[in-house]
Amino acid sequence: MDPKATITRYARRAVREPFRRRTASEFAWVLLGVPVALLCLCALVAGFALGVLFSPVLAGIALLAGTLRGARLAGRLHRTLAGPLLGIAVPPPVLRPLEPGIGKWTGNRLGEPASWRAVAYLLLRVPMSLAGLALTVYPLVFGAAAATYPLWWFLLDGAVLPVFDLRTGTWLASLPLAGAGLLTLLAVPWVLHGIAFVDRLPVRGLLGPATLSARVRELERSRAGAVDDAAERLRRIERDLHDGAQAHLVAVAMKLGIARDALGAGNVDLDQVRALVTAAHGGATRTLTELRDLARGIRPAGLDAGLGVALSTVASQSAAGVTVDVRPAHRPAAAVETILYFAAVELLANAAKHAGAVAVRVLVREAGGDLVLTVTDEGHGGARLVPGGGLDGLVRRVGTVDGRLDVHSPAGGPTVVTIAIPDGRQEAAAAPRGFARSKGWGGCGW
Secondary structure (H helix, E strand, C coil): HHHHHHHHHHHHHHHHHHHCCCHHHHHHHHHHHHHHHHHHHHHHHHHHHHHHCCCCHHHHHHHHHHHHHHEEEEEEEHHHHHHHHHHCCCCCCCCCCCCCCCCHHHHHHCCHHHHHHHHHHHHHHHHHHHHHHHHHHHHHHHHHHHHHHHHHHHCCCCCCCCCCEEEECCCHHHHHHHHHHHHHHHHHHHHHHHHHHHHHHHHHHHHCCCCCCHHHHHHHHHHHHHHHHHHHHHHHHHHHHHHHHHHHHHHHHHHHHHHHHHCCCCCCHHHHHHHHHHHHHHHHHHHHHHHHHHHHHCCCCCHCCCCCHHHHHHCCCCCEEEEEEEECCCCCCCCHHHHHHHHHHHHHHHHHHHHHCEEEEEEEEECCCCEEEEEEECCCCCCCCCCCHHHHHHHHHHCCCEEEEEECCCCCCCCEEEEEECCCCCCCCCCCCCCCCCCCCCCCCC
């Protein structure tokens, strides 16, 4: 390879590096790091102090549990920022399943490993962000001052430039200093890349899933949930067929049998036969309706035309004013499409039944390789994720395909439920130079 061409290529890259999107994103990460980390850590320290102060009473335990949950929220904030700014997609940590009982709940919330790893990340993030800011801002300001010193030399009439004590005897002697300043400015992006490389390590190690074994346990739990859900569906279908369609068909067969015997008798009572045939016809019609509803519960026929058409059909039958916005440019996998459909149907039913919502919005979009369903209602809020509840069942259902469910439902509303499911048919777009797309998706915890 021609050495001159190699040097030219690297020189061009060095000149272009300060103007790349990656450099700007990493610089934004460094600038946001100190205020965000300090605010989160101060809130964390205050919460722990109040929790310890009131620990003799039950309020202290609740404060400590809330503070640890706040630490996880701070970790989620940093994961969200790390997606577009550092170019990494970190999945959320796996939490222990909630169990009924105040003692078990307290143990789970206070002993949650993901919460304490988020605390460790915040303790580590503050000094790292301060160091990263110093390593970035000082060379940047010094390089800018040195690069422009020939201009300052005239403005200051050869006097010393404050802060950095830059001074040369003649204007020509300031030119090499300006060259050194330009080289310093060209080196700043590479310093940023090094800082970003170091910052990615704790984000992945402390804010994501803890270990491979934890991930395996979560997958085993998801598989068990999928098996239980499938078994429950089969039992429900069998029960509906036995108690509904089968009973109706038996009644239809008995009425038709009586009508046949009546027609074979000598004296035919046409009114009786007509009544039996009419009753049998009504029973057959009801059976067809139940079978159609049962088939729709397995997989709606509307899904053949796409998720947007199926959800629009459900919205048109809802008592609330529902708007549907389906944005994916491609058809998702059949399993993902079916789960999103039934999740939206259940959330719409909950909004109409419990929240008294009069306006509901259903949005389906793509985000970093995920299909994201967001259902927003203008009800009175207050929805919570409790073990054994309807939302807990949704969590288990979407968990069978490695999905996540978040809920934000403050008192007074609105309620925002966000479900994100990885779409196996969509590959994340290749990003330049190891810069990956983030798995950003809206919503808060329910």
